[in-house]
Amino acid sequence: MHALVETYHDTNRSPIVIIGTGPVGIRMADELLKIDSSANIVMYGNEPWEPYNRVGLTSFLAGDISFDDIKNPVKAKSIRNLIQHHNCEIVSVDRLKKTVTDASGKKQSYSHLILAIGASPHIPNISGVKLPNVYTLRDLKDVDQLFARRMRSRRTVVIGGGLLGLEAARAMQKHNTEVVIIEHADRLMSRQLDEMLSDQLRESILGFGIKVRLRTGVRKIKGDISVTGVELSNGKSLDCDTVILATGIVPNKKLAQNSGLLARRGIRVNDQLQTSDENIFAVGECCEHNGEVFGLVAPGFEQAAIAAQVINGKTAEYKGSVNVSKLKVFGLDVYSVGEAGDDADNISNQIIVHGGNERDEGCHRLVVRHRRLVGAMGVGVWPEFERIKEAVNKKRRVWPWQLKHFEKTGTIWSETDEMQISSWPANAVVCNCKTINRGELSACIANGASSVECIQSQTGASTVCGSCRPLINGLLGESVKLSPQIAYKALATLSAVVSALIAIFIFSPPIPYVDSVQSIQFDRVWTDFFYRQVSGYTLAGITLAGVLMLSIRKRFNLARMGGLPYWRITHVSMSLAALSLLVLHTGLNTGSNLNFLLFLFFVLVSLLGIISSLVNAYEHLLSPYKAKQWRNFSNRAHIYLSWPLPVFLAYHIAAAYYF
Numbered sequence: 001m002h003a004l005v006e007t008y009h010d011t012n013r014s015p016i017v018i019i020g021t022g023p024v025g026i027r028m029a030d031e032l033l034k035i036d037s038s039a040n041i042v043m044y045g046n047e048p049w050e051p052y053n054r055v056g057l058t059s060f061l062a063g064d065i066s067f068d069d070i071k072n073p074v075k076a077k078s079i080r081n082l083i084q085h086h087n088c089e090i091v092s093v094d095r096l097k098k099t100v101t102d103a104s105g106k107k108q109s110y111s112h113l114i115l116a117i118g119a120s121p122h123i124p125n126i127s128g129v130k131l132p133n134v135y136t137l138r139d140l141k142d143v144d145q146l147f148a149r150r151m152r153s154r155r156t157v158v159i160g161g162g163l164l165g166l167e168a169a170r171a172m173q174k175h176n177t178e179v180v181i182i183e184h185a186d187r188l189m190s191r192q193l194d195e196m197l198s199d200q201l202r203e204s205i206l207g208f209g210i211k212v213r214l215r216t217g218v219r220k221i222k223g224d225i226s227v228t229g230v231e232l233s234n235g236k237s238l239d240c241d242t243v244i245l246a247t248g249i250v251p252n253k254k255l256a257q258n259s260g261l262l263a264r265r266g267i268r269v270n271d272q273l274q275t276s277d278e279n280i281f282a283v284g285e286c287c288e289h290n291g292e293v294f295g296l297v298a299p300g301f302e303q304a305a306i307a308a309q310v311i312n313g314k315t316a317e318y319k320g321s322v323n324v325s326k327l328k329v330f331g332l333d334v335y336s337v338g339e340a341g342d343d344a345d346n347i348s349n350q351i352i353v354h355g356g357n358e359r360d361e362g363c364h365r366l367v368v369r370h371r372r373l374v375g376a377m378g379v380g381v382w383p384e385f386e387r388i389k390e391a392v393n394k395k396r397r398v399w400p401w402q403l404k405h406f407e408k409t410g411t412i413w414s415e416t417d418e419m420q421i422s423s424w425p426a427n428a429v430v431c432n433c434k435t436i437n438r439g440e441l442s443a444c445i446a447n448g449a450s451s452v453e454c455i456q457s458q459t460g461a462s463t464v465c466g467s468c469r470p471l472i473n474g475l476l477g478e479s480v481k482l483s484p485q486i487a488y489k490a491l492a493t494l495s496a497v498v499s500a501l502i503a504i505f506i507f508s509p510p511i512p513y514v515d516s517v518q519s520i521q522f523d524r525v526w527t528d529f530f531y532r533q534v535s536g537y538t539l540a541g542i543t544l545a546g547v548l549m550l551s552i553r554k555r556f557n558l559a560r561m562g563g564l565p566y567w568r569i570t571h572v573s574m575s576l577a578a579l580s581l582l583v584l585h586t587g588l589n590t591g592s593n594l595n596f597l598l599f600l601f602f603v604l605v606s607l608l609g610i611i612s613s614l615v616n617a618y619e620h621l622l623s624p625y626k627a628k629q630w631r632n633f634s635n636r637a638h639i640y641l642s643w644p645l646p647v648f649l650a651y652h653i654a655a656a657y658y659f
Contacts, residue, residue, distance in 0.1 A: 013040075014109040015081075016311065017100055019090050019255070020116030021045030023053050024284035024300035026072050028114050031308035033076035040081045042108055044100070046089035049140055055297055058167035061143050061150075062174055093259040095277055112279050112311050115256060115267060116304075119249035119285035119295070124159070128221030134243045137168050146172070146244075153177045153242040157230050159218050160246030161188040166329050168244050169210050179210045180238065182230070184217040192325050192336035193377050194344065194351075200363055200379050204332045251286045251293055266293045271317040273307040281307045294321055322393045326385065335385050338392040339367050339375030349374070352403050354410040364410055366403070373398050384411050441475055452476070469619070484620045486565040492617040494572045495610045501579045502610070505603050510589040526587035535585040540649065542578045565616075572613050575606055595655075598648035601641055608638040 016032060018025050021043055032039050045051065056070040074082060089103045099107045121136035123129055133149065136142055150172055158169045161183025169179045181188070187198035188205070202212055213232075220231040221243055229239040251266035262268045262276040266288030273281045273289075284300035285293065294300065299321035309316035325336040344351065344367045355363035362380020366373060366388075372395045376388050391398070391412075402412045440459060449455045452472050461472060485491075511526075525531050582602065590599045612634035619631075 014111045015040035015042045016112045017108060017110035018043045018114045018116060020118060021051040022118050023072060023297050024304055025116035026051050026074055027301050028116055028283060028304040029074045030076050031304050033078060035308055035312045037078040038081060043084045044088050044090050045086050047139060048087040052140060057143050058171050061146055062171035095259055115282040115286055116284050117252040117255060117286045119251045121245060122248040122250050124247050126218055126220060128223060131221055131223050132226040133241060134221060134227060136245050137164060149242055150175055155240040156242040157182060157240040158244045158246055163189060165246035168246050170330060173210060181212045182216060182218055183214050186215055191341045193341055194365060197363055197377055197379050201332060204330045208330050249295055253286060264288055272310045273303050273318055283307055290320060296323055298324055324389055332379055333381055335378045335382050337376050337389050340377035344375050352406055354406055366406060368398060371397055441472060445476060487569060488617040491569050491613055494569060495613040498572060498576050498579060498610050502603060502607050508588055511587040525584050532585060535581050539578055539581040539585055542574050568613060568616060575609060579606060594648055594651050598652050601645055605638060605641045608634045612638060
């Protein structure tokens with residue numbers, strides 16, 4: 001008798017088959033249905049329960065949440081073409097016929113196959129590991145067994161001081177069970193935390209009455225009928241009646257290997273998440289990308305989104321993920337992203353530290369390489385972590401003054417600094433002039449605002465100085481193209497003319513003096529004391545007016561006297577007039593000593609102002625981050641370099657009259 005082949009009668013094309021109903025498999029279905037709500041999908045799970053989120057298993061075991069809290073159904077609006085098989089293990093894949101076979105012998109054809117088969121607990125090769133009352137904590141079956149065991153256990157030994165081991169220890173302590181954590185490394189959570197941070201975490205754990213033994217392993221689990229104790233690698237013994245193995249995971253790859261797919265540590269995939277068979281994809285803990293296997297859920301979600309795009313004929317590439325841990329362990333917030341723990345121990349890395357004593361609210365570390373943020377770790381409250389996570393993911397540049405600021409305050413950015421606005425907390429201020437935060441702007445967008453102009457009219461954001469305009473555009477999303485500012489071409493043209501004049505100052509020699517009295521004495525303009533006074537005081541007046549005009553406009557919001565773009569054009573026009581007067585005042589002779597410094601600072605201030613103007617003119621061609629980054633740099637440098645000008649100018653005037 002031939003095995004049944006399940007097919008759909010409403011289409012000539014076979015469905016997409018997903019093996020695995022864990023969090024990543026469910027996300028895979030959601031991503032596919034998000035792109036094409038009519039997609040035919042068949043899912044297989046080898047557990048008897050409805051899909052659940054295994055990330056919450058330890059909280060479920062501890063009694064902090066119920067099973068309803070960890071249920072994880074497909075969330076897509078349209079699931080009429082989705083079929084789910086539970087307690088139905090796939091045992092083989094026929095790549096030539098493009099079918100899968102389940103444990104009962106039934107076959108299912110596929111157009112694309114996604115392997116989201118996860119990983120299994122790593123079982124250490126030690127004697128006694130198969131004794132009764134030795135458990136792992138990976139699925140709901142393990143939790144059911146530990147529920148029953150937790151009531152009877154007097155002393156539980158948890159082997160492994162990583163994240164899962166710590167969560168298991170806390171869950172097993174609920175009924176006054178004595179719990180001992182055994183870790184072979186020199187600290188807990190060595191992959192996420194350095195020694196000092198781990199020490200703080202250990203102190204917190206000890207405060208809960210849980211014992212911790214470091215720098216030792218388990219050589220043997222003792223017992224005849226069931227567990228009676230463990231023998232440690234240092235020769236000592238420890239009595240116990242329950243052992244939990246929390247020694248890591250191993251990617252599930254047997255199904256793929258039996259199907260002839262390439263596998264090493266995990267199922268090998270390319271940048272499109274395709275295996276060695278272009279119609280078969282692997283996502284989540286089971287796959288290996290560029291030699292790396294990710295043991296967290298978040299990278300699997302990223303992979304699912306990429307695979308869904310590729311399956312639907314779109315161009316997408318997976319470039320790897322940054323491991324992120326943000327959790328609460330024994331009442332203590334623990335953070336880790338990028339190169340942290342053991343990975344941070346790189347000779348090229350610089351570790352920036354904030355906190356570290358009992359009086360501090362938290363203890364946090366930044367990992368910096370070549371002026372870029374590559375990792376972070378910490379314990380205790382860390383409001384900036386969401387922005388730091390994005391910065392590590394993008395390897396954002398951090399400046400020395402930001403690192404100094406972090407050492408002193410525990411924060412990198414001031415309120416006006418920009419990273420990725422979508423990752424800002426809801427109460428983070430975006431428009432400083434109007435004190436409007438990201439949450440208010442997001443709510444405005446959710447209520448239908450689809451352009452910068454709509455947000456300006458509804459909230460008033462970006463109507464004063466305009467510097468937050470790129471941020472608002474970034475919040476609207478990349479799909480919304482930023483419209484050019486009013487009269488941006490005029491601003492760009494004026495800026496180009498001023499740039500040319502600055503280039504003349506920098507590269508042209510002084511204008512030669514007239515060598516004959518019979519010629520027109522044009523050099524009198526910068527040699528005659530009277531004319532020099534006229535040009536000098538006019539230059540000073542125009543400079544002062546140009547400096548004050550934008551400041552006054554911002555302080556008093558004089559919107560009725562013209563839009564900000566026109567004020568900027570006027571400001572640049574005054575800069576052009578000032579530089580022209582400088583030519584008449586100096587004849588391009590830069591002078592020496594403090595006079596030279598005055599000339600140099602004037603030109604540099606003008607140059608930085610022009611950079612800022614060009615950024616404003618062409619911000620619609622830049623990313624929101626780049627626009628804000630260049631604007632901040634040019635504006636601040638423009639202001640800071642202008643501070644010495646009054647001192648040099650006062651000296652210049654005094655010297656002119658004295659000599």
